[in-house]
Amino acid sequence: MNIATNIGRLHSFGWVQNPSNFDNLQKVVSIFNPHSSHYQLLRDSLVDTLIPLDQIKNNLHEKLSNGIALFTYEELVGTKQDIHGNTNVSRKDAVADSLIQVSIESQAKNTRGKRWTDNWTASGYLSWALSLHFVDIDHETGFYHITDQGMEFSEADDTHMKRILRDALLAYPPASRVLDILAHADRAVTKFYIGERLGFKGESGFTSYDERLMIKWVEYESSKSERTKIKQSVEGTADKYARMICKWLEKLGLVESSRDEIEKNSEKISLFKRYRITGAGLHALRQSRGSSKNKQVQKYVAWEFLGTKVQNVNYVRTRRAMILNFLKKSQSKRALLEHLTDYGFTDLDTILDKDIEGLNAIGIRIISESDRYILVDDINEIYIPNIGVTDNLHDIELEQEKSKLISETNLPLKYYELLDIAYDGSRNRDYEILATDLFINVCGFQGTVLGGARKPDAVIFTDEYGVIVDTKAYSNGYPKNLQQEDEMVRYIEDNQKRDADRNNTRWWENFDPFVSTFYYLWVSSTFINKFDEQLVSTYKRTSTHGGAIGVVALLSFASLIRESKLTLQDFANDMQDVVLNYSV
DNA sequence: TCGGATGATCAGTGTGCTAT
């Protein structure tokens, strides 16, 4: 569960399937640089000419016209939809609907004149930019932004670009792993040999085919077209990752390739491509490892690198991230085991060694001795998203959030209990009463708790405006809910019509009769998924603005009001059918 | 072939029902 804020969905990255073109990568990174020529091309032509869906086009156009360089996943990667917005369509009927899609020309640009790519390749390019740390994500807001290296890369010429890429690939663990595999191989090897040694083996996201088996298959296949088919269609996921990484390294001169040919029945048969590390590659690898820890290139590792297709992938990634963060400080196996156990991870006896083996295989070097693990590489501290993958972790995160709020705000102590109540579905009534209490006695609203059938949970008001309040305690956050929306719409209309025949509870009489402007407000723990749609829809159905406020924002809001850093009129102005996001 | 392209897959969501 996410306690802190309303972040979007978590996306995978770190393992890259399709992209291999550095110029395209530079374009993608330049989307985040308003001074780049590509940004200007997007603004002046690509978005308008290639995206046929008005709403998406207008939104992107407006952002680009204002020089904005923060984008969401959806704005960057897009989806698969046809011109009418139907998503259940075949890819060949999909139209362009994102910045990266229109930044990269399709392979079919010459045959079919298609000048944009699909959402899978778009997501691959975003993943590549994130993996090389040219782009990063702000986990609080869900916006992607450029990094310093990214800005340098965006503005680099050809020669400079290669130098930046060389450094970035040496800091990208899978690429350094591939170089390491090649450095230790005593011959030129195929993608299958490399794939077998790359990634978390045994997990379905890293399949690899046996090198000898594949070579034999091609050798003994008599039909030329069948041989071609095998060579271009048969590879595991890890083999594919290996091929792409080798290609990148080859373009930078760190790896070279060759192709075996054999002669059978006076026919030349070409086998699989083989890769070998070059002198420059060996030198770069040694240099990046340095003679001492200070001289090492710091490797960039993100939580998302640490697992792909495996059961409970978030749990697994968090466990591995916690292992790495811990090994930065201590080598003791026993202490590590205790640390993970404290956070609620189980089955560690068998799993710990496997994780260490897997981490080595993705390019993070850890030596295992009898009583300690030695993290050889220098890596960054890994950001671990607050998603409470174990019960203990969840409790710990909640406590941390609570103590942070208590230290940064100055409210009467009883209100901090809201943090617990908001997540406890069985204490809905408590939440209603205490939240209304906060609005009235701390924020300075007038108003009352109502409750009961056919009445909102509470009404609050000032001399200027009134608010219809619906409060819900939800353990996992408040998702979009049509019944709740209908109910709120009914209350808004009740209040507009004020007709006792329509609703004989006459609950609206609790507002001061002179108040004529009204808003709606949902109060809960957090708001998840597509709750935004509920807000927009409520406005469209009633022409009444409002908002939603989570418990952390609610307490922050009260604190800001109390310190006179915010007024109740600001609150009304913020009611633009969004989740209100106050923080101290 | 190289550099993506494509249909398949599966976990995550919304929805509507029942039991409590």
Add this chain to the structure above:
DNA sequence: AATAGCACACTGATCATCCG
């Protein structure tokens, strides 16, 4: 009256090969 629990259909992100 409202929520948890469940089955269900749908979708979107990601995979696993596949291919012009």
